[in-house]
Amino acid sequence: MTTVIKAENLGKKYIIRHKQDPYDKFADVLVKPFKYAGQKLAQPFTKEFVSFISAKEEFWALKDVSFEIKQGDRVGIIGRNGAGKSTLLKLISRITEPTTGKISIKGRVSSLLEVGTGFHPELTGRENIYLNGAILGMSRKEIKRKFDEIVAFAEVDKFLDTPVKRYSSGMYVRLAFAVAAHLEPEILIVDEVLAVGDTAFQKKCLGKMQDVGQEGRTVLFVSHNTDAVKKLCSQGILIVCGEKFFDGDVSKALDLYTEQMYNTMKDKIELSQYGITINGITLNDGKVILPFEPLVINIEIISSRLFENLAFDLTISNDDYNGFIFYTSTILHKNVKVKIKPGKNNFRCVIPKNSLCSDYYFLGFRIAEPVKGILFFEKRFLRFEVANSYYRDTNLQTLPQNGRIYMNHYWEV
Amino acid sequence: MSNEFDLVIQAGKTERHYWFDIWRYRELFLFLTWKEFLVRYKQAVVGIAWSVLQPVLTMIIMAFIFGRVAQLPSGGIPYSILVFTALLPWQFFANSLTQGSMSLVSNKDMVSKIYFPRIIIPVSNVMVGAVDFLISCVLLALLMLFHHFVPSIRILILPLFVLMAFAITVGTTLFISALNVRYRDFRYIVPFMVQLGLYVSPVAYSIDVIPQKWKLLYSLNPMVGVIDGFRWSVLGGKFELYWQGLLISIVLTIIIFFIALKYFRATERTFADKI
Numbered sequence: 001m002t003t004v005i006k007a008e009n010l011g012k013k014y015i016i017r018h019k020q021d022p023y024d025k026f027a028d029v030l031v032k033p034f035k036y037a038g039q040k041l042a043q044p045f046t047k048e049f050v051s052f053i054s055a056k057e058e059f060w061a062l063k064d065v066s067f068e069i070k071q072g073d074r075v076g077i078i079g080r081n082g083a084g085k086s087t088l089l090k091l092i093s094r095i096t097e098p099t100t101g102k103i104s105i106k107g108r109v110s111s112l113l114e115v116g117t118g119f120h121p122e123l124t125g126r127e128n129i130y131l132n133g134a135i136l137g138m139s140r141k142e143i144k145r146k147f148d149e150i151v152a153f154a155e156v157d158k159f160l161d162t163p164v165k166r167y168s169s170g171m172y173v174r175l176a177f178a179v180a181a182h183l184e185p186e187i188l189i190v191d192e193v194l195a196v197g198d199t200a201f202q203k204k205c206l207g208k209m210q211d212v213g214q215e216g217r218t219v220l221f222v223s224h225n226t227d228a229v230k231k232l233c234s235q236g237i238l239i240v241c242g243e244k245f246f247d248g249d250v251s252k253a254l255d256l257y258t259e260q261m262y263n264t265m266k267d268k269i270e271l272s273q274y275g276i277t278i279n280g281i282t283l284n285d286g287k288v289i290l291p292f293e294p295l296v297i298n299i300e301i302i303s304s305r306l307f308e309n310l311a312f313d314l315t316i317s318n319d320d321y322n323g324f325i326f327y328t329s330t331i332l333h334k335n336v337k338v339k340i341k342p343g344k345n346n347f348r349c350v351i352p353k354n355s356l357c358s359d360y361y362f363l364g365f366r367i368a369e370p371v372k373g374i375l376f377f378e379k380r381f382l383r384f385e386v387a388n389s390y391y392r393d394t395n396l397q398t399l400p401q402n403g404r405i406y407m408n409h410y411w412e413v
Numbered sequence: 414m415s416n417e418f419d420l421v422i423q424a425g426k427t428e429r430h431y432w433f434d435i436w437r438y439r440e441l442f443l444f445l446t447w448k449e450f451l452v453r454y455k456q457a458v459v460g461i462a463w464s465v466l467q468p469v470l471t472m473i474i475m476a477f478i479f480g481r482v483a484q485l486p487s488g489g490i491p492y493s494i495l496v497f498t499a500l501l502p503w504q505f506f507a508n509s510l511t512q513g514s515m516s517l518v519s520n521k522d523m524v525s526k527i528y529f530p531r532i533i534i535p536v537s538n539v540m541v542g543a544v545d546f547l548i549s550c551v552l553l554a555l556l557m558l559f560h561h562f563v564p565s566i567r568i569l570i571l572p573l574f575v576l577m578a579f580a581i582t583v584g585t586t587l588f589i590s591a592l593n594v595r596y597r598d599f600r601y602i603v604p605f606m607v608q609l610g611l612y613v614s615p616v617a618y619s620i621d622v623i624p625q626k627w628k629l630l631y632s633l634n635p636m637v638g639v640i641d642g643f644r645w646s647v648l649g650g651k652f653e654l655y656w657q658g659l660l661i662s663i664v665l666t667i668i669i670f671f672i673a674l675k676y677f678r679a680t681e682r683t684f685a686d687k688i
Contacts, residue, residue, distance in 0.1 A: 006418070014686065090685065094422060094528035097682040104418035109528075117526045120448060122455040127448075134444040135527060163455070 011100035076233035107186030116176030121165035154178035275304035295354040315364035445537035509542030513586035565649025574642035588673035638662020
């Protein structure tokens with residue numbers, strides 16, 4: 001198999017400015033030499049030029065990453081938010097240039113870093129298909145040939161001559177993805193585009209992506225949806241803090257990734273501006289969690305101040321859905337106000353009989369205050385498993401395998 | 414194993430395929446020009462007619478104020494033709510620069526999400542200006558017909574001046590659009606430049622109004638040579654060309670064009686990070 005992408009010691013450095021205004025001001029540039037001269041006059045012996053413009057800090061979004069991708073490989077790029085996945089894709093798709101290293105590419109690359117890029121709201125659906133196709137690298141002939149297919153895929157044939165600003169957001173996204181899905185490059189780079197539209201459409205998108213993979217094209221895929229990555233990819237590259245952590249079999253990469261997530265989330269979290277430390281959240285005191293059994297969520301918080309009126313939210317979610325499987329808040333309950341006293345505080349949320357089926361889930365946690373708003377929010381604070389080793393529910397012969405929650409019910413048959 | 418890579422991106426090195434890439438993206442260039450043109454007059458009642466109305470109205474106002482009220486000399490040529498001939502290159506320059514200098518910033522999402530040679534965005538805006546320019550050329554022909562004015566044989570040299578107008582416009586637009594990515598001040602500088610430029614260019618008046626001793630200084634504005642050249646080649650006989658001014662203009666145009674191109678090429682690879 002030929003190597004189609006070869007990255008050697010790839011690095012990308014960004015300069016972060018600790019300043020409100022992210023743009024350079026022309027005036028600063030004009031004034032700089034005078035300021036420098038002024039400084040020299042005032043302190044003729046300082047050698048270093050202290051930057052007047054802003055405090056700068058170097059940040060390596062990607063550091064010393066090397067890998068090879070062979071033709072026809074379907075590679076999932078995995079990592080937490082801010083790990084450097086998107087930066088890597090941007091380098092490969094030539095949007096920005098690397099600070100160090102070298103990338104060699106063979107074949108036409110198309111990148112879908114966001115569907116609908118270049119869509120113009122004033123233009124009609126038809127016009128946008130042509131424009132967007134051209135932006136993504138299709139020739140006019142190619143677009144013409146695939147036009148009907150694109151329209152059928154997007155299900156917008158009635159609205160082809162309506163400006164897309166009048167489209168519903170669902171239609172807009174469908175059309176945008178449809179154009180992108182009909183690209184035929186040798187190397188396809190996809191970043192999180194599956195998180196669009198309704199579930200039915202997402203399925204359709206995933207199917208389309210699988211087709212692309214089976215046609216022997218090379219696919220680089222970034223997603224937080226681990227199921228989608230597992231379905232679509234054969235190889236995984238795990239990136240941690242800008243460095244390549246693992247490169248190889250996709251399920252191994254995903255296992256390492258989830259393990260990491262679990263480990264890092266257990267750390268204490270300091271909210272220094274409020275004087276609060278979330279010391280830890282434990283489920284069932286670390287013991288196994290079973291379906292239909294109690295689930296006790298214990299929250300330990302250390303505070304340096306007194307808070308009279310806070311609200312806690314808890315959520316349960318997993319990778320399959322965008323929303324939450326379960327949500328609760330102290331606000332939902334009358335007269336429940338969370339008070340935090342200086343020192344150690346313990347809070348409990350008790351679910352006497354949890355309805356979760358056995359699988360992995362995320363616990364989310366949020367602290368809010370009426371005036372300051374949200375003090376803390378982490379959708380994936382903790383990853384936990386609901387085990388399926390045994391069950392004690394009286395009426396069930398076997399545990400439900402499909403579905404995520406189980407509701408108390410009976411059949412009349 | 415045939416490991417002949419099509420593309421090698423190496424840190425700090427310019428790409429070898431740059432000009433070839435521009436050729437490869439020619440269709441996108443046409444599409445973007447077409448888009449800019451379409452979008453401009455969407456949801457406007459008279460729509461594309463603005464391309465006609467705008468220069469005509471400007472010409473009428475200028476001809477009235479400078480020709481009738483101020484009674485400036487026109488050398489026997491109808492004042493409306495005198496003004497309109499100058500308006501052709503000036504409006505092309507002013508409109509292209511106004512639109513083009515903002516173009517990279519207003520297409521931010523494209524620049525930060527997709528690769529293509531960035532140069533085609535500002536240049537496609539200049540092309541929209543060129544379409545307006547062609548429409549105005551037709552209008553000028555109609556205006557001449559109306560006044561029974563016959564252009565001289567010198568009009569055959571006009572393409573040279575058109576080329577010069579193009580070079581100045583593309584150069585300035587590239588330079589300022591790239592600067593605008595880093596320094597948003599140009600959002601305010603450009604309208605001011607265009608407004609001021611109208612006064613320091615011989616658009617509403619002929620260059621003969623300028624005293625002889627100031628002419629050389631006046632010619633440091635490269636648009637002076639272009640506008641003067643347009644008038645000389647279109648209006649014919651009675652119109653004298655200010656040769657020294659034209660020479661300065663040509664030299665300046667070439668300098669501006671190449672500096673702009675160099676600056677654009679040097680900064681374009683970091684546009685996605687800065688924008």
